[in-house]
Amino acid sequence: MSEQAPIERQEYNITVYTENQIGLLNRIAMIFSRRKMNIESLNTSPSEIEGIHRFNIVVHETEEVVSKIARQIEKQVEVLKVYYNTNEDVIWQEMALYKVPTDIVAEKAKVERLLRENGARVVVIRKDYTVFETTGHREETDNLIKILQPFGLIEFVRSARIAIIKDSDGFNRKLREFERAEPGHEVMENEFLNSREKVFSM
Amino acid sequence: MLTQEKQAPALPETDTMLSGSQALLHGFVVEGVDTIFGYPGGAIMPIYDALYDFEGDLKHILVRHEQGGIHAGQGYARSSGKVGVVFATSGPGATNLVTGLADALIDSTPLVCITGQVFAHLLGTDAFQEADVIGITTPVTKWNYQVTDATEIPEVLAKAFHIARSGRPGPVLIDITKNAQLQKFAFKGYTPCDHIRSYRPKPIVRKEYIRQAAELINKAKKPFVLWGQGVMLGSAEQEFRAFLEKTGIPAAWTIMGAGALPTDHPQNVGMLGMHGNYGPNVMTNECDVLIAIGMRFDDRVTGRLDKYAKQAQVIHLDIDPAEIDKNVKTTVPVWGDCKETLPLLTQMVETKQHTEWLAKFREFEQKEIDAVIREELFPTSDEMTMGEVIQQLNELTKGDAIIVTDVGQHQMVACRYAKLNQTRSNITSGGLGTMGFALPAAIGAKFGAPDRTVVAVIGDGGVQMTIQELGTIMQSGIDVKILILNNQFLGMVRQWQELFHERRYSFVDITSPDYVTVAKGYGIPGRSINQRENLVEALQKMLTNPGSFLLEVMVTKENNVFPMVPQGCSVSEIRLK
Numbered sequence: 001m002s003e004q005a006p007i008e009r010q011e012y013n014i015t016v017y018t019e020n021q022i023g024l025l026n027r028i029a030m031i032f033s034r035r036k037m038n039i040e041s042l043n044t045s046p047s048e049i050e051g052i053h054r055f056n057i058v059v060h061e062t063e064e065v066v067s068k069i070a071r072q073i074e075k076q077v078e079v080l081k082v083y084y085n086t087n088e089d090v091i092w093q094e095m096a097l098y099k100v101p102t103d104i105v106a107e108k109a110k111v112e113r114l115l116r117e118n119g120a121r122v123v124v125i126r127k128d129y130t131v132f133e134t135t136g137h138r139e140e141t142d143n144l145i146k147i148l149q150p151f152g153l154i155e156f157v158r159s160a161r162i163a164i165i166k167d168s169d170g171f172n173r174k175l176r177e178f179e180r181a182e183p184g185h186e187v188m189e190n191e192f193l194n195s196r197e198k199v200f201s202m
Numbered sequence: 203m204l205t206q207e208k209q210a211p212a213l214p215e216t217d218t219m220l221s222g223s224q225a226l227l228h229g230f231v232v233e234g235v236d237t238i239f240g241y242p243g244g245a246i247m248p249i250y251d252a253l254y255d256f257e258g259d260l261k262h263i264l265v266r267h268e269q270g271g272i273h274a275g276q277g278y279a280r281s282s283g284k285v286g287v288v289f290a291t292s293g294p295g296a297t298n299l300v301t302g303l304a305d306a307l308i309d310s311t312p313l314v315c316i317t318g319q320v321f322a323h324l325l326g327t328d329a330f331q332e333a334d335v336i337g338i339t340t341p342v343t344k345w346n347y348q349v350t351d352a353t354e355i356p357e358v359l360a361k362a363f364h365i366a367r368s369g370r371p372g373p374v375l376i377d378i379t380k381n382a383q384l385q386k387f388a389f390k391g392y393t394p395c396d397h398i399r400s401y402r403p404k405p406i407v408r409k410e411y412i413r414q415a416a417e418l419i420n421k422a423k424k425p426f427v428l429w430g431q432g433v434m435l436g437s438a439e440q441e442f443r444a445f446l447e448k449t450g451i452p453a454a455w456t457i458m459g460a461g462a463l464p465t466d467h468p469q470n471v472g473m474l475g476m477h478g479n480y481g482p483n484v485m486t487n488e489c490d491v492l493i494a495i496g497m498r499f500d501d502r503v504t505g506r507l508d509k510y511a512k513q514a515q516v517i518h519l520d521i522d523p524a525e526i527d528k529n530v531k532t533t534v535p536v537w538g539d540c541k542e543t544l545p546l547l548t549q550m551v552e553t554k555q556h557t558e559w560l561a562k563f564r565e566f567e568q569k570e571i572d573a574v575i576r577e578e579l580f581p582t583s584d585e586m587t588m589g590e591v592i593q594q595l596n597e598l599t600k601g602d603a604i605i606v607t608d609v610g611q612h613q614m615v616a617c618r619y620a621k622l623n624q625t626r627s628n629i630t631s632g633g634l635g636t637m638g639f640a641l642p643a644a645i646g647a648k649f650g651a652p653d654r655t656v657v658a659v660i661g662d663g664g665v666q667m668t669i670q671e672l673g674t675i676m677q678s679g680i681d682v683k684i685l686i687l688n689n690q691f692l693g694m695v696r697q698w699q700e701l702f703h704e705r706r707y708s709f710v711d712i713t714s715p716d717y718v719t720v721a722k723g724y725g726i727p728g729r730s731i732n733q734r735e736n737l738v739e740a741l742q743k744m745l746t747n748p749g750s751f752l753l754e755v756m757v758t759k760e761n762n763v764f765p766m767v768p769q770g771c772s773v774s775e776i777r778l779k
């Protein structure tokens with residue numbers, strides 16, 4: 001968590017640990033749509049713990065708004081814990097697939113070199129088309145679209161972002177605490193409240 | 203009642219074969235439910251069929267519209283402190299609950315609503331009376347869940363009650379497909395729920411913040427307490443009073459908090475917000491420490507936020523962490539149930555009196571009496587005012603009645619002037635402002651507090667929104683006093699048109715039926731008066747009549763509610779006229 005709340009909007013990665021419950025995705029999405037907030041990217045996946053789901057949500061917002069949203073999400077009954085982090089605080093990746101005509105790729109060695117230079121891998125080669133894949137940050141996957149466009153890019157798709165929090169030690173220990181009727185202090189820790197010490201003065 | 207009480211079947215032994223419907227109703231009995239407000243229909247018929255055998259334990263009140271049912275459930279919950287229970291059928295039955303769910307969510311009212319749903323194999327086929335009830339109700343429930351298999355019912359119901367009543371209470375909805383209601387399974391008993399791992403209703407109390415709050419309070423020269431419904435929801439009225447009396451701090455209430463401290467208490471300085479009292483609004487911008495207890499800084503309370511209490515250090519006690527800093531930045535956040543945090547705070551604060559500071563509030567009160575209150579309560583004009591009706595009502599009830607209000611001018615007048623001696627005596631739609639709330643909510647309130655007098659104060663507009671619930675009164679024989687303050691206008695909207703839209707009275711002129719005749723049709727005695735000399739006697743008749751009574755009072759047509767903080771203005775810009 002950054003020290004002072006920046007006023008500017010920037011990308012925040014919201015990580016949500018939840019129970020596996022039908023309808024929860026809707027409940028969480030509504031928290032954003034109700035406030036007319038755009039979700040830049042949303043991914044749901046299993047987490048390090050069996051039965052616990054993990055949402056990765058990306059929004060472009062101020063920290064103040066994100067912290068309020070995080071608490072609204074955490075308030076939902078089936079949500080275990082919410083974290084939010086700037087891009088510096090996470091390792092993140094997105095994956096993209098590109099379909100191009102095989103004859104052009106085969107004819108023009110230049111294309112193959114471009115792909116190699118952009119870290120793209122071949123997933124499928126057929127007579128009529130070839131599918132490449134890249135994984136990386138948005139600028140990288142975007143860049144390849146521009147490069148491939150003149151060679152007849154047939155289809156493009158990019159996945160939602162997935163992100164790992166750099167200084168998280170996972171959710172296992174926390175979950176054990178949650179399972180107790182009276183969780184300890186640590187698990188209830190709240191970044192926002194802890195930063196109060198600095199704000200408060202007598 | 204003289205009816206023979208039928209005994210509900212005792213809780214069956216483990217592995218008894220029960221239908222989902224029977225399991226559900228046994229669950230209600232274990233949870234201590236005594237009253238259900240509902241309306242049957244195709245998709246909930248198996249539950250109603252099972253209900254037939256539970257007459258002794260579960261009293262079912264047949265309402266006239268599902269909105270009436272859920273508002274009755276809310277009134278019941280608010281007067282009794284228990285969870286309100288509501289039944290509705292699928293499709294239109296369920297969609298008729300939406301207004302009440304939104305109202306209950308924003309006003310933190312614990313409800314468990316059961317809706318029938320089409321057979322599981324028909325879900326998503328646009329079957330007869332199928333609606334996506336989970337989808338529709340997600341943003342207006344604290345939690346909702348669809349059951350398609352009867353074996354889930356005991357656990358889901360137990361979760362529902364736990365979620366509805368714990369932490370910051372709220373409405374919960376369980377949608378049960380018809381096959382699950384019918385399905386027989388080996389019942390394993392019913393165990394109430396007290397822990398869900400992903401749900402922490404009470405944040406852990408952090409002592410260091412209590413200490414910091416106490417230090418701030420001890421140093422404060424002009425501390426000011428604002429309290430809301432949280433004090434009642436936490437059953438912390440005693441703890442709150444002890445805190446106030448030790449610190450000597452003046453305290454003002456939001457309309458949802460009215461009655462948690464008696465109106466007459468010397469430190470009760472009145473109501474906050476748009477139509478609140480003069481002193482509390484002005485002093486919000488003069489105090490040095492603002493202590494908010496179980497309230498959420500609604501915009502009707504704060505007025506313009508960037509000019510709200512900027513000079514003050516703010517201490518916010520709330521059970522819902524999402525409320526801290528949501529609207530007003532706090533200096534010290536005191537998370538937790540105020541039943542626990544207030545006594546801790548009381549221990550650490552010094553015994554004080556703020557005589558001079560309190561006297562300032564009384565000075566403002568005097569100004570308000572001279573400018574507004576005297577004429578409202580003791581008018582010199584010929585026509586009756588809403589305020590004088592409430593004033594006379596106070597004289598007769600001595601402040602012991604439950605006042606249920608609808609929405610509009612009469613609501614503001616009733617909340618401002620009703621004398622309340624006890625907690626849980628003011629039931630109003632605060633957050634959503636739902637017209638049509640009062641009549642059904644009053645019915646529910648009486649079921650929830652049968653020993654108390656319940657007076658519904660309703661406008662001529664709002665009463666026509668749920669007037670069909672007179673049928674519920676007729677059939678159930680419940681005793682509700684219905685006081686219609688008829689100004690022949692959608693008064694509150696008319697007031698805004700007068701003040702902010704150059705008196706362009708666009709569609710606020712509303713006609714009324716002959717209410718006394720309508721009531722008579724429902725077997726309810728009534729009277730309409732338009733002369734002051736009849737007021738006391740008519741109110742007396744209403745209150746002493748054995749059973750429900752409808753009294754219509756014709757009041758002056760174009761009165762405005764003052765003081766007023768106009769929208770977009772700061773609380774200190776409150777207008778006396």
Ligand SMILES: Cc1ncc(C[n+]2csc(CCOP(=O)(O)OP(=O)(O)O)c2C)c(N)n1
Nearest residue numbers: 610611612635637661662663664692693694
């Ligand atoms: C369901 C609903 N529709 C519309 C409104 C908007 N509204 C607020 S107050 C009011 C006028 C209420 O008129 P009446 O019941 O006669 O009460 P009065 O203000 O005259 O005392 C209206 C229309 C509302 N609050 N609720």
Ligand SMILES: [Mg+2]
Nearest residue numbers: 661662691693
């Ligand atoms: Mg009116």
